[in-house]
Amino acid sequence: MTHAEKTVSHRKASIEVSKNGPYIVKNMENFIDSQGLPLATQPVMALCRCGGSNNKPFCDGTHSSINFEDDKN
Secondary structure: OOHHHHHHHOOOOEEEEOOOOOEEEEOOOOOEOOOOOEOOOOOEEEEOOOOOOOOOOEOOOHHHHOOOOOOOO
């Protein structure tokens, strides 16, 4: 494990909601898919919120092309 990996592993995981865009997840160490299989993690990941990504659970930018809005009506 590199020094950078050790540093990241000691940070608290966080999730931020970006306006009309993805969830921004930071410092997640363990991530599994809907079938319980592990997914590779990165120090910062964007997760789909619009439902239109072709790379679920990750964001592929589809929210921009479908004009996704997170405001409740």
